[in-house]
Amino acid sequence: MEGLESLMDQLNPAQRAAVSHGMEPLLIVAGAGTGKTATLVHRVAWLIAQGIDPSRILLLTFTRRAAAEMVQRAGALIARLGDTKNAASRVWGGTFHATANRLLRQFGRRIELPQDFTILDQGDAEDLMNLVRTEIVGRQKHTRFPRKGACLAIYSRCVNARMQLGDVLANDYPWCVDWEEQLAELFDLYVRRKQESNALDYDDLLLYWNAALKDQEVGGRIRGLFDCVLVDEYQDTNLLQAEIIYQLSPDGRGLTVVGDDAQSIYRFRAATVENIFDFPKRYPNTTIVALEQNYRSSQAILSAANAVIAQAARRYRKELWSHRTEGCRPRFVACADEHGQSNYVVETILERREAGVELRQQAVLFRASHHSLVLEAELARRNIPFRKYGGLRFVEMAHIKDLLAFLRLAENPRDLAAGMRMLTLLPGVGPVQARKLLAMLDSGGGFSAWSKHRPAPATRSWWSDLVDLMRRLTLGKDPLPVQVHATREYYAPLVDLLYDNPMARKKDLEQMEVVAGQYGNRQRMLVDLALDPPTATQEPASRPHLDEEYLVLSTIHSAKGLEWDTVLVIHAADGNIPADMATRNEEEIEEELRLFYVALTRAKNQLHVCCPLRYHFRTGADPHSYGQRTRFLPDGILKMFDVLAFGEEQERRAGEENCSDRNVSRQVRQGLRRFWNAGKSGRTSRR
DNA sequence: CTGACTCGTGTTTTT
């Protein structure tokens, strides 16, 4: 057994100060790679060693994976101090939304929230919004009203940024200002329908949590649960979340937040870097600890990253430094086109692997999910295993959402979005019929009410089996995998009718059955899939092959907090980084700069930034336009990179060797179709 | 009322 002191052995003075800080409010400003996670982990362990009951510690993180990892590491630390009861596992850890869910199931009834609510993920919420939207737009044809996605985004920003509709429109959606009145009406109706549906969307989870905290009695009880609250990635919280934190600990006692103002990249989700700047104002006795020694990257990489972030109009407090003087300069690679870029990536990673760096220690990062399609095809062709993070996920595919709609409706027959989705799958049933059928359920008696229904001829052969299925699911006697199996048997023939590529989709449905095997209970599965879906794209949760070799492909957003030996940033062309869509105002551009900074600081030893000179923005007729190097690497900063042209010559040679460019482009086309096609939920992707 | 068809438009990041 070791002493408390040895806990601190590995830490530098700043980290130690943070770890052993008392109960006064603490703000840790931790630059990229400065051992932020280690510090937080040590602090949790230190608090427990001080005698804090671990079940009275709340650790809020950005993903559940991050929470689980920290809790596990803290557990390992206190085990060294002689803890045998695995006390750390009793820490409350998770995302804001998952924690809200847990608390609301427990305390919701006291604020008149039923405990059996279901959760709408973004796609479900959009579907519901669309339903309401047609009610409003139906009255005034021939007008261009914002789409469902835009409507939900506006609504969500109002909630999360705690702003009035008018201000949100003026600031972020100027092209929608003319619709303010209708949008207000729409949102009012949306909220009503949501309540009737006994469903909460992502925003509601936070909103109700906050409301519960404001309630005299319930608020006190929730506050009374925790002695310490620790918040990771504080720069990516929004105003509503900051308010929740404030309600949890109004005087800041036991409150620790960790963040890096230079890595705030979730503005589109109403996150505001002001939270981190305002923290000391809100809690006047705050201690600020800055972590500036970087342990991750070589100095050459760090200097380049520092130069990039120094372009920000906003001044950040830190200048990161590293003892690691070894290592090569970062490289900027101008590639002829996208295929050249893919070839460069493949050659580089294979070279690195020869040098002893496993594929898993290498990552390719990009701004938008579809930026990797060409590379994916190339990797597939060369049999290089990879795993992709970010972008369209398993549970977001239309056929998976369909399958889940059956289960959701069984769980909550008032769930309008699920019901509409499920019923309109049937031939001959459209929105009008579906609404009527759902209304029949309100009068009680469950799905038996449907057995009296005389369906249209086209629907007839589907009807009685559906009623049987739904009654069976409602009984809930079958184990979950059996329920999923029964649903799949019913639904699979519809896949042939509704979608292209039915074979692949049916394979995914089988996977769903495997996923179901990991959950004992239907509600838990539905909640989990909504709040914490499997992160890797196209592959469901069930892969125990942890030591498998694979290259990581990731959006920059999904790469947050992670690190690799070798990082290749692709498509570093203006228009992609910064993204065209995000250059409307200075704030957006500044966030793109921080995003680029996040990408660069993921690298430990090697950093390659690639820019294809020719790039097809669209898949349409005139595919090529000329890409300019990202504005974030002006000449002065480019001097810190080794600049390389990955020329036509290598590319031609590579092309001849492999001579199956057509094959690759076919794969890309398929990938592209799958990307756009399967993703959008709802009937849109149906034939 | 549903579903097949045509035509204009817009295309990121995620809990």
Next chain:
DNA sequence: CACGAGTCAG
């Protein structure tokens, strides 16, 4: 190019 809205036949 494919979504989503609008049109029209059954």
